[in-house]
Amino acid sequence: MIPLRLSFGQWSPVIRRLEGELGKGAVALTFDDGPEPSSTPALIAALKAAGAKGSFFLCGIRAERHPELVQALVAEGHDIYAHGWDHRRYADGEAEDATAAMARTEALLQRHRPTPGTYLLRLPYNAGLRSPAMHRALRQFHPDAQFAWWSHAVADYSIAAEERPEAEIRQACSDAVARVAARPDLEGGILLLHDAAITEPLGPAALTTRILLPELLQRLKLRGLRGIALPPRTTATALARFAFRSPEPYTVRPEFTARPRASTPSAAAEMA
DSSP, X not given: OOOEEEOSSOOOOEEOBOOGGGGTTEEEEEEESOOOTTTHHHHHHHHHHHTOOOEEEEOHHHHHHOHHHHHHHHHTTOEEEEOOSSOOOOOGGGHHHHHHHHHHHHHHHXXXXXXXXXXXXXXXXXXXXXXXXXXXXXXXXOSSEEEEOOSEEXXXXXXXXXXOOHHHHHHHHHHHHHHHHTOTTOTTBEEEEESSOTTSOHHHHHHHHHHHHHHHHHHHHHTTOEEEOOOOXXXXXXXXXXXXXXXXXXXXXXXXXXXXXXXXXXXXXXHO
């Protein structure tokens, strides 16, 4: 059963899948946490080679350091939105802090493109999605705000969670891509990926990003699907402001083969 949450008309629209004709033959590609020099240029190149577009939810702390990457994303026709400032997890009672972080980051982004007329919101950890108070507060940041959820996700941050041999990372990326690409409900879906997940060690996170996207784009092509930026919702029912259904997305998590533990002198003695 899909949980149904009620409020007093405080919900902003929530996007979980592409609407109608937009979803035919398409998957929306969304990337959190960028920009990062060791991964963003590779994402831009892979998307360009595939003729695909994406929506990038950028951390202010990284956008401030790398404005040239923000400009590069805009120049290539990708959509950019704020993803908070420093990837803080906001509790429901911290709506004012979340709004301030979004505004601070958007002040950087609007140097590179006009603030969108409809603003797609995605806070770190998807904070506030199920909180009508957070929905209401973030409309102070932007009056036409929509929460950008997703239908499918690759837990690429888990692949990058520790230093591993490149061969293991490549295999984990390949397995994850194969599993998500095989989903019968992928067409019309919204896919969550990361641009060098900010919560993980930078080396493995950037490597995971660089490996995963080209293979994903090739798999989408084989299925006859194109990657597009996430468009805002254009339709909404009056009920949507009062009730929110919240099915959980499908998330692909990596499966690593357990490594053999190194023998210790005591263990060797026991085996002997």
